[in-house]
Amino acid sequence: MSHDQWMVPNRVKVSGTWNLHSALQKAALDFFVVFSSMSGQVGNPGQGNYATASTFLDDFVQYRHTNGMPASVLDIGCVEGIGILKQTPHAVQRMRAISIRFIEESELMDSLHLVIRRSRPELFNKKRPESVGLGIGLCPTKAFSQVQDLPVWRTLDARARAIVNYDSFEQSDSNAEPDSLQELVDELEANPATLKDPEFEKRIRGEVGRLISTYISKHEDMTDEEIHNITTDSLMSIEIRNWARR
Numbered sequence: 150m151s152h153d154q155w156m157v158p159n160r161v162k163v164s165g166t167w168n169l170h171s172a173l174q175k176a177a178l179d180f181f182v183v184f185s186s187m188s189g190q191v192g193n194p195g196q197g198n199y200a201t202a203s204t205f206l207d208d209f210v211q212y213r214h215t216n217g218m219p220a221s222v223l224d225i226g227c228v229e230g231i232g233i234l235k236q237t238p239h240a241v242q243r244m245r246a247i248s249i250r251f252i253e254e255s256e257l258m259d260s261l262h263l264v265i266r267r268s269r270p271e272l273f274n275k276k277r278p279e280s281v282g283l284g285i286g287l288c289p290t291k292a293f294s295q296v297q298d299l300p301v302w303r304t305l306d307a308r309a310r311a312i313v314n315y316d317s318f319e320q321s322d323s324n325a326e327p328d329s330l331q332e333l334v335d336e337l338e339a340n341p342a343t344l345k346d347p348e349f350e351k352r353i354r355g356e357v358g359r360l361i362s363t364y365i366s367k368h369e370d371m372t373d374e375e376i377h378n379i380t381t382d383s384l385m386s387i388e389i390r391n392w393a394r395r
Contacts (some may be wrong), residue, residue: 155198162202166209180268181219187226187284207282214270221264226286228252252286260285329356
């Protein structure tokens with residue numbers, strides 16, 4: 150990422166927010182709401198510039214509070230049917246496959262109503278500055294244990310461990326479905342010669358196809374033939390390599 154690319158979102162968010170802050174310093178405001186992104190909280194591969202700009206907005210709200218001025222921030226996740234997601238259906242399919250829940254318009258408006266009402270600095274505990282913001286859009290659509298390829302933050306971010314651990318505790322080992330692809334990998338590690346077996350190769354292709362199919366909406370209804378005929382793009386290849394490394 151070049152410096153110019155880094156500055157595109159930062160210049161707009163930093164300069165724009167500071168200009169509004171400066172112009173309204175003497176105004177008797179009831180609220181001052183900034184719209185940020187959940188990427189500032191959990192990151193997003195390839196969008197470090199956008200995540201940094203969002204983190205600035207989160208911190209800027211604390212700055213206004215320390216100066217006795219109203220401020221609150223709404224960190225927004227994925228909103229269905231608008232913006233870049235409306236133009237990239239493949240991205241939407243992948244997000245659904247890893248259990249990302251899309252925000253509805255009514256949820257967004259309810260959240261905005263809440264942060265407007267909680268914008269005054271005296272409503273917050275100065276020892277807990279994280280309470281100045283509200284984040285929406287991180288709740289998964291299903292349990293982590295039911296998702297084959299979790300986002301990085303859900304596996305590495307310590308803040309998500311409580312959710313992951315709770316989900317693991319709730320799941321009974323007796324009800325857990327076997328990971329067929331992992332079993333094949335274990336079998337291959339124990340005896341690499343099995344890779345020369347045409348039947349074993351066919352089993353691997355089938356299980357990899359099932360893994361790829363989870364990135365497609367309504368993959369549960371796909372037949373074995375449809376799974377075997379799935380085509381992959383460069384992004385899907387990256388996801389497969391990432392899974393193999395883990």
